[in-house]
Amino acid sequence: MSRPKTPYVAPEERAVPDLDSGKYLVMWQGPNHPGITGNMSLRLVIEGDSVVDCETHVGYLHRGFEKLMERRLWMQNFPLVCRIAVPEPDFNEYCYAAALEELAGIEVPDKAVWLRTLSLEMIRLASFLMWIGGQAGAFGHGTIAQWSVTMRDYVLDLFEELSGGRIYHMYIIPGGVRADVPPGFLRHVLETMTVVEQNLKDIELVMFHNAVMKMRAVGLGYIPPDWVDRYGITGPNARAAGFKRDLRKDRGYLAYPRLSFEPVVGAESDAFERARLRLAEMFQGIDLIRQIVDFLPSEGPFRERLPNPLHWKIPAGETYVAAECTRGEYGFYVVSDGGDKPRRVAVRGPSYTHAVSVMERLVRGVNIADVAGLMVSLHTYPPEIER
C-alpha cells in the first residue's frame, strides 16, 4: 500500500507538547468508550486529528488479586485466578494449577493433559473470535462482530457442556481436570468446529479481502522488530514481526509436543498483518482441536488424588510457569514458604507490555480515528493488565 508506515520514534525520545500554546488538544479516550478494549483510558494529546502524545491510564479494574491470593488456601485460589483475564480464564487456571503441581511434585494423568490442552485451545479460539469482532468493529465493520461473537458463543456452549460454566469454567483444577467429557461432547466439538470454520472463511472473505480494511489497517501500528525484545513483546504481535516464537513449541508443555503444528509467522508487523496472522492461528486452532479430539484417550483417570485441600501445605519453593495464550506469554510466578497459602503470586500478562509500553509509543502520529483499531490490533485485555 502507498501509505507510509508510522514514523519510527526512538523510545527514549518523547515529544513534550506545549499544551499552553493552544496548538494541541488533550483528549481522553475511555474508560467509557466503545473503542477501548475494556475498562481503561488513554490520555491523547492531539494536533489536528493526529496523536502527538499518549499516556495510558489504568486502575479501573484493579482488584488486588495477588494480595487476595496470599490470604486464601492453595485450593481456594483456584476459583479466584480465572477471574484475572475475563475473556480467557483458562490460561490462568492452567498456569496456577501447573505451578502448584510443579511445586508439590504432582504428576497429572494423561487424560487430564489432553483435556487441558483441549480446554486451552477452545478458549484460544473463543478469545480470538471475540477479538476479531472488536477488530472489525474498530474499523467500522459491525457485521463481523455479529458473526464472530455468535461463533464464540457456540464455543462457550461447549464449555458449558464440559465444565458447567460459560465464562468462568473452573475446569482445570490442581491435580487434573474436574470432570470427564460428557457423552456426545466430542461430536459436538467437531460439529461446532465445522460451523466455526465455515464462518471464519466468510469472515476472511469479508474482512481480509476488503478495500476499507486494507486502507485503514495496512501500515498501521508498525512494530519494528527490534522493539520485540526491548519491550518484551510476545505472541502474535511478535510473530507478526517475524519472530518464530511460540511457547507451545518452545516450552513444549501439556500435549503440544504430541500435536503437529508450526507457529504462524508474519513479516509486515502492522495491524493488518497481525490480524491476518491471528486468523491463520484460528484456522490452526481448529485443526489442533480436531487433532486433540482424535488423540484424547477414552479411558483412564482425569484427576490425581490430592491431600485434603483444607490443610494442603506445599513444600517451600518457587516456580514460574508460562503458557502461550492468545496475546502472548502468560505466566504465573508462585512462591511457597511451605505453608497452606501462597507466599507470593505474581502474574505476568502480555497485555501490560502491549497496552502500556508499546501502545504509548505506537500511537504517536496515528490519526485519532485509528487509535481504537490500533489498540485492538495489539489484542489487550485490561482486566489482566492490572489484576
Next chain:
Amino acid sequence: MDIKDIIAPFAVWKRAFEKPFTVRKPIDERPGAPRYRGFHINDADTCVGCGTCESICMNKAIDLVPVEGRSPSGGDSGLRPRVDYGRCCWCALCVDICPSGSLGMSNEYLWIDSDPEVFRYVPGVDPKPWDGAELGYRRAEGYRLLDMERVPMPELSHAEGVKSFLELVKGYSREQAEREADRCVACGVCVASCPAHMDIPGYINAVRGGDLETGLRLLYETNPFPEACGRICTRACESACAIGSGGDPVAIRWLKRYIADQVELADYGKSLPRAESATGRKVAVVGAGPGGLSAAYYLALLGHKVTVFEKDEAPGGMLRYGIPEYRLPYPALDKDVDYIRSLGVEIRHGATVGKDPALAKLREDFDAVYLSTGLPSAYRLDVPGDEHPRVLDGVAVLAAATRGEELGLGRRVAVVGGGNVAMDAARTALRRGCEVDIVYRRRQVDMPADPEEIREAKAEGARLIERAIPLRVEDSGDGGARFVWNEAEMVQKEPGKRPVPEPIPGAVVTERYDSIIAAIGQGPELSYITEADGVEVRRMKPVTDRTGRTSVPTVFAGGDLVNEKKDAISAIADGHRAARAIDRILGGRGD
C-alpha cells in the same frame, strides 16, 4: 487496490437466505447444560451440618445457620449451610468437598430481584423453584476433594491372632498417621459427641503437623488414658465424624493411640503440666478403674493428695480385668497408670472399701471421697438351672484370664449375650482353644457390641447363633451342661422402638456345652454404702447431680456405677468432672 477487495465482501450475500443464528426466545429455549453450575440444592436430611463447605468457600458465601425442626444430635450439628448469592462465585468447590455428598447445584440460573437483601437462602430448607432439580452440577463420579477411604491399619491376621494374646492392631507409622490425620476437616462435630469432649480436631492437627508434644498435652487435658482409649474406646466420635457420612470416618482412635505410642513415658513430663503447689487437702478415690484414676489424675494436678483404694492386686479396673490383653496390652495400660502415679497418686491395693476401711472412715479421714466402683459382677442368665456349676460369670472369666489362671472352660463353650464383654469372653475362649458359640437373643445388627469386635470374633472362628431366647440349663450328666433355647423371630411390637424377639412355638434347640458363659449385663456392688452414710441410692445407683455430687456434699460418684453409657470414656469424663467439682468444694477454682 485489487478489484477482488471490492467484490469479495458481496460474496456473503448468500447468507441472507440461511436460517439466522438468532434464538427466538432465549430465556425459555435455553436451559442450563446438564452440568451447569446454577443455584445450590441440598439434601437437608443427608447433610450433617459439618460446615466443610463453609471452610472451603473462599468468599465466605456459606454460613451455617440453625434451621427450624433440626436440633444437634450425634453426628449432626443441626445447622445447615446458607448460601449468599451476593458472595457466591459458583465455583462448586463446596459441592466437590461435601463429605456427605448432599450438596449439589441445579441448572437454574435465573434470579432477579430489586432487593439486594433477598439473595440468600438455606438450600433444601427454604423452598425454591429449583428444589429437586435433576440436572445441574454434581461432582464427578468417584472423584472428591477429600479422601473418603481410611488408611488401612496393619493388623495380625485372624488365623495368627487367635493363636495368642498378642495385640492384634499394630498401630500406624508416622507416614500412615499423618496421611490419616490429613483426612480430617476439623469440623468439630466429633467433640460434642465425645463424653469427655476431647479436643479431637486439635490433636489430629498436631499429628498432621508432627507436633506430638502438643498432641499429648491436648489429650491429657481431658483424658489421662490415651493409651487405653486409643485402643479400646467405644469411639462415639467416629460414628459422628462428618467424613463418615460419605465414607470411612477418620480413625480418631488410632490417631490418639499413635500420639501416646510415639511419646516415651519419660518424655511425658516435657509436655504435660504438673501441680504448681500442694493444697494440703486429701481426697479418697474408691476404685482404680479409668474413672477413679482420672479423678485422681485431675485432683493431683490441682495439688490435692489423692489416695486410691482398690480391692484388686493391680490398677486399671475393667481396663485390666475386663479387657483382654490382645486388645489392650498391659504395658500400654501400665504406661497410663504409671504416669498418673508419677504425679504422687497413691494406690492402695487389696483395700476393699466397706470391709477395710469403711466408707464412714474415709469420709472422716479425707476431705472428699469419690466413688467409682463400677459394675463388677455379671448378672445371672435368669433362667431355670442358671446356678449350674458350668454356668460361668463372663466378667469373672475375663478377670481370671488376666490373672493368668487356668480357666477350665472345656472344649465347647457358649457365650450368652451380645455386648463387648460377650465378644471379649468369646475371643478369650477361642485363644484358649475352645469352640465357641455366641448365643444372642436378637440379631447381629442389634448387638450392642462394637461391630468390629463382632466381625473379628466371627472371623476368628466363633459361631454366632442369633435369635435364641435361653429357656433353661440342664445337667448333661457328663460334667457339662445342656443349654436349651427357643428360636425366636423379631417382632415390631411398638412403632419407633426396637423390635422384640418373640419365641417361635415349638422351635426349641438343645446343645451340650462344657461351659456356658453369661454375659448379658453387669451389676453394681453397693454393699459398702451403709444407711448411716446417708448416700441416697435410687434403682441401685447413687443419686448424683450433674457434677457427680451425691446427697452427701463431700461424697461424689461416677463412672459405670452412675452413668448411662457405661464405657471407659464416659467414666473418664465423669472422673474429670467430679475432680473439678471436688476442687471447688475444697476451695479451688475447679479448672
Next chain:
Amino acid sequence: MSDKKGKPVPLANEGLPPGERGLFCDAPPREYAPAAKIVEDFWNWARSQSLWILGFGTGCGAIELRPLMTSRYDMYRFGIQPRPTPRQSSVFVIGGYASVKTLKRIVRSYEQMMGPKFVVALGSCTINGGMYWDSYNTIKRIDQYIPVDVYIAGCMPRPEALLAGFQELKRIIRAGKAEGQNLYARDFERYKANQKRVIKDWNMPDYNW
C-alpha cells in the same frame, strides 16, 4: 448534609474554580414529578420499550453483554441497544465489581445520564462484594453509592439472565415502580456521604469538553 459534628460537609465541587464547578452535581437532582396517570402510563410504556443502555464495561459482567448485543440473542428486537455516551442512555449496567476508581466514573456517568434513568446491577459483586469481598480496592455494595433498580444473580449471569433482567426492568418501569432516580434525589445526601467515604480525591482528570 452534615458530618458528625453537625458542620456542613462541603460539596464535591467546593473550592474548584467556577468554570469547573459544573463537573459535578452540586445540588440534589430534582425528583421526577409524574404527570396525570393515563399520560404517565403511556410514557412508562414507551420508556420500557426503548431501553438504551450505557455501554460502559465497568466490570467483568460486560463480557456477557457482547453476546446479548449480537445476533444470537439480539437484544435490539427487545428494544434494547447500547449507546456510547451517558447522555443518550437510560439504563446503566453495572457489570459486576467496581473499583474505587471506576466508582468515581460510575457516579459521574450516572449523574450525567438524562432522566428517567435506571440501573441494572450484575452478579454477586454488586450485591454483597462477591469474590472480592476482602479486596482493598473494590466497593462491596453498589446500592450504597447509586440506586439500583434490578439485581441479577450470577457470576457471571448468562446472557439469558441479563435479558430476563431487562424484561424485569421493563415490567417495573411499566408498573411505574422504577424509583431509583427519585431515590437518588431524595437520599442525595446519604449517597454523597457514602461516595465521599470511599472516594477521597474528587478531582477528575483534565477533561476539557
Next chain:
Amino acid sequence: MGYATFGEVLEFAIGRENAAVDFYRELSGIAAFAAQKSTLAEFIAMERGHAAMLEAMKARGTVKLSASTAVDLGAARRVEATDRPPAGMTFQDILTAAASKEARSFELYGRLAREAGDPGIRETFERLAGEESRHRAYFQDLYEREVARDN
C-alpha cells in the same frame, strides 16, 4: 368368685396393691444393705401411689384408666414360681420378682374380667388389667435397660 359391685372390685384391687406393699416391706426386712432397701422403698412408694389412686377412684365412683394393655417384653416369664428372691438379692432379682408379680396381677384381672357377668364389672377388671400390664411393662423396661443391657 363373684364380685357384685364396683366398690367390691376396687376394694379387691386395693387389697392387692397393699399386699404388694407388704411384700416389698418384707423383702426390705431381709435386705442386706442400704442400696437394696432404698430401691425397695421406691417400689413401696409406687405401690402406695397405686393404692391411693384406686382409693380416689372408689370415692369418685368412676375408673379413669385406659383399657389398652402395654407390650409384654417377655422378661417376666423367665422366672416362674419363686417371687421371693434370696437375701443376697441383686437388682436383677428384685426387678424380676416385681415384674412377675405385676404379670400375675394382670393375668388375674384378665381372668376375672372374662368370668364377670356384669358388663360394668367386666370393664372395670379390664381396665385394671390394662393398668397392671403397664406396671409390668415398666419393670420389664427397667430390666432391659439396667440389667440385660447386653442381651
